[in-house]
Amino acid sequence: MDLVNKIRTGNTRAIAKAISLIENETREKEELIDSIHPFTGNAFVIGVTGPPGAGKSTIVDRFIQFERDRNKKIAVIAVDPSSPFSGGAILGDRLRMQTHATDPGVFIRSMASRGHLGGISTATAGALTIFDAAGFDTIIIETIGVGQTEVEVIEMADLILLTLVPGMGDEIQAMKAGIMEIADLFLVNKCDIDGADRLKSEIEYMLMLGSEQNKASLPPIKLASAKNNTGTEELYSSIFERLNLFKNSGLLASRRKIRIQKEIEHIFASKLKELLYIKLNMEENIGLWIERVYNREIRPYNFVNKKMMELTKENVL
Ligand SMILES: Nc1nc2c(ncn2[C@@H]2O[C@H](COP(=O)(O)OP(=O)(O)OP(=O)(O)O)[C@@H](O)[C@H]2O)c(=O)[nH]1
Ligand SMILES: [Mg+2]
Secondary structure, three states, X not given: OHHHHHHHOOOHXXXXXXXXXXXXXXXXXXXXXXXXXXXXXXXXXXXXXXXXXXXXXXXXXXXXXXXXXXXXXXXXXXXXXXXHHHOOHHHHHHHHHHHOOOOOOEEEEEEOOOOOOOOHHHHHHHHHHHHHHOOOOXXXXXXXXXXXXXHHHHOOOOEEEEEEOOOOHHHHHHHOOOOHHHOOEEEEOOOOOOOHHHHHHHHHHHHHHOOOOOHHHOOOEEEOEOOOOEOHHHHXXXXXXXXXXXXHHOHHHHHHHHHXXXXXXXXXXXXXXXXXXXXXXXXXXXXXXXXXXXXXXXXXXXXXXXXXXXXXXXXXX
16 A cells, blocks of 8 residues: 555655544554554653643653654654643644654644544554554653543553652642552652652652552652753653663563553454444334333343344354
């Protein structure tokens, strides 16, 4: 396929076209994903998460520079920048994009949560696959770490960096349930303002509470100021150190296999649903079935089990 070849050469327009194409569940999407699959699995995916305004985009911008200094190609997926929590982000991302606009080694893509038929997770997974096939060495997913979908998205990363800021005690409390446990590395950003050391101790304390671990085995907690560019290069190095550690220990492979498991299950579930809709002539029949259940003429489990049995007998399932 011509598009596949163009993607593999890193052609910007082909990449953009492919990302739009895979946002909808079509036969074309399936063919594209399958055609590029052999050329994927090479990029490191880094998830950058944290409360609104923590400085995620500023730190990502630093990473872009570090990667380019090393002649590496980097893509950024900024998820849900249009959420009510971070109104200014789209503009910020655009401004940043302009600095790299003429650089084919950088691709920044914003993704709003609305307007994706298959959901934001599917759209992000698709974009990841395309960037990977296009030869980007590193792909960053930036997202605000709240809510189930957000966690689902960030779990697509090989490594998760959680960005926190002094004075955000409440936000940390709110996040605790979800994202704290899955972070591989903590960044206390804005260490140019007061309270960075205290926040570091608080994070340590919370991590110790939540596990049996001793202090030495806790995820690293780094201090930096993204704005002043201090501590940022050390953070960047420790991310790659940790990624290599994950690679050598087999953790990277097992995380990626879990992702593949979810993908396969997802494809099966949606195909099965499609099949059921067709074979049961759902559109035509569902109204009647609702009425019968509503009127207590039939019982939901008994009815569905019977239907499934019929499909098995007809060799549909
Ligand atoms: N003082 C200080 N300000 C910073 C630092 N890093 C970022 N900022 C500022 O914090 C504000 C938010 O930065 P962003 O990088 O847009 O934060 P974000 O986490 O991407 O925000 P959302 O995408 O809206 O959630 C900006 O005004 C930055 O200039 C820092 O290290 N120190
Ligand atoms: Mg941002």
